[in-house]
Amino acid sequence: MKTLRNHTVVYDDECPLCDLYTGIFVKTKMLDENGRVPFSKMPAEVYKKVDHQRACNEIALINKDTGTVLYGVDSLLVIIGNRYSFVKYLFSLTLSKWLIRKFYSFISYNRKVIVPGKIFEAGNSCTPDYHITYRWAYIVFAWLFTSVILTGYANLVTSFPAGNFGREFLICGGQIAFQSITVFFLRRERLLHYIGNLMTISLGGSMLLLPALIIAHFGLVQYELFYLFWFMSVVGLMFIEHLRRVKHLGIHWSASLSWVAYRFIVLIIIFWLI
Numbered sequence: 370m371k372t373l374r375n376h377t378v379v380y381d382d383e384c385p386l387c388d389l390y391t392g393i394f395v396k397t398k399m400l401d402e403n404g405r406v407p408f409s410k411m412p413a414e415v416y417k418k419v420d421h422q423r424a425c426n427e428i429a430l431i432n433k434d435t436g437t438v439l440y441g442v443d444s445l446l447v448i449i450g451n452r453y454s455f456v457k458y459l460f461s462l463t464l465s466k467w468l469i470r471k472f473y474s475f476i477s478y479n480r481k482v483i484v485p486g487k488i489f490e491a492g493n494s495c496t497p498d499y500h501i502t503y504r505w506a507y508i509v510f511a512w513l514f515t516s517v518i519l520t521g522y523a524n525l526v527t528s529f530p531a532g533n534f535g536r537e538f539l540i541c542g543g544q545i546a547f548q549s550i551t552v553f554f555l556r557r558e559r560l561l562h563y564i565g566n567l568m569t570i571s572l573g574g575s576m577l578l579l580p581a582l583i584i585a586h587f588g589l590v591q592y593e594l595f596y597l598f599w600f601m602s603v604v605g606l607m608f609i610e611h612l613r614r615v616k617h618l619g620i621h622w623s624a625s626l627s628w629v630a631y632r633f634i635v636l637i638i639i640f641w642l643i
Contacts, residue, residue, distance in 0.1 A: 371451055371452050372398045372399065372400065372401055372451075373399060373400055373401075373404070373447065373448055373452075374401050375432065375433040376404060376431065376432055376447070376448070377405065377431045377433060378391050378394070378400065378404060378405040378406070378428060378431075378444065378448070379405075379407075379411060379415065379419055379424055379429040379430075379431070380405055380406075380407060380408065381408050381425075381480070381494075381495035382408060382409055382495070383408075383409070383487065383488070383494050383495060384480050384481070384486060385484045385486070386476075386480055386483065386484050387480070387495075391428075392405075394448060399448055399449070399451070399452050400448065408424065409494065409495070418431055419438060420438070423440055424440065425495045425496055425497050425498070426441070426477060426478065426498055427440035427442075427444070427477065428440065428441060428444055428445070428477075429444060430444030430447060441470075441474075441477070442469055442473045445473075446460055474500075474503060475503055475506060475507065477497055478497050478498070478500040478503040478504065479503060479504060479507040479565060480497065481496065481497065481562075482504075482507070482562060482565030482566045482568075482569055483507075483569055485617055489562075489617055489618055489619065499561075501561070504561055504565055507568065508545070508564055508565060511568035511569065511571055511572040512538070512541050512542065512545070512568065512571075513538075514572060514575060515537075515541050515571045515574070515575045516534060516537040516538040516540075516541050517534065517537075518575035518576075518579065518582070519532065519537040519540075519541070519575070519578075520532050520533060520534045520536075520537045521582055522578050522581070522582060522596070522600065523537065525581070525582075525585050525593070525596040526593055526596055526597050526600065527593055528597070529639065530639055530640075540635055543631070544567070544571075544628075544631055545568075547627065547631045548563070548564070548567055548624065548628060548631070549564060551623070551624055551627040552564075552620060552624055555621045555623065555624055556618070556619065556621070559618050559619070559620060562618060563615075563620060566614045566617075567611075567628075569614075570610050570611055570614065573607070573610070574603050574604070574607045577603045577606065578599070578600070578603055581596055608625065608628070608629065611624075611625050611628050
């Protein structure tokens with residue numbers, strides 16, 4: 370196994386995702402034991418070489434021998450490409466290189482709403498720039514994915530009116546609008562941060578519904594009550610996570626009450642229209 374020696378990655382130690390994948394680099398010996406340092410605890414010799422704002426957006430890789438610094442996808446290419454040569458081939462293709470860069474930016478600029486750290490934008494933290502295009506791209510992606518999953522799941526609980534994509538898409542969009550109004554009056558400067566977190570909760574809930582959809586697809590369980598209980602359990606977990614994220618953002622807990630209230634309003638409307 371080839372180890373990339375005399376290189377140091379500066380990672381966001383407030384980002385669980387960053388901590389995870391850079392830790393994997395070290396554990397799998399893609400980097401040596403001293404191959405990563407946290408952003409908040411950069412040694413002086415590292416601090417003076419790094420463009421701090423760029424390092425918040427794109428992970429920095431320092432070559433200790435030459436003093437050169439690479440950022441983002443270019444740094445990952447050096448680390449991973451040192452072990453797997455096919456990665457270099459992928460980057461030689463214009464389309465794949467463009468797609469990888471876009472995907473990296475999509476995750477990097479949204480990482481604080483995907484998996485938030487312990488403190489919201491703490492001092493000296495590695496906080497990415499506020500990129501409204503990538504934030505809305507993430508919101509729309511989560512919106513569409515959630516709508517698709519809920520469309521499939523709604524048909525497992527026959528006590529409720531049969532679902533369709535249009536209805537679930539409108540319900541998800543209504544949630545965004547309803548909660549936006551609430552948070553606008555509670556803490557408007559964090560509105561889009563909140564909506565990003567809100568859609569992560571919806572995305573996570575949808576993923577938790579996937580196993581039940583797989584079970585239903587293979588006909589392993591055919592009791593409606595099983596799928597209703599599964600759905601309610603997921604909603605309970607989503608509510609707990611909503612409370613946690615609202616507290617993290619410094620938004621009043623009443624935002625979680627409006628999150629629940631919206632669901633009751635939707636249920637009343639659905640049954641009224643039967």
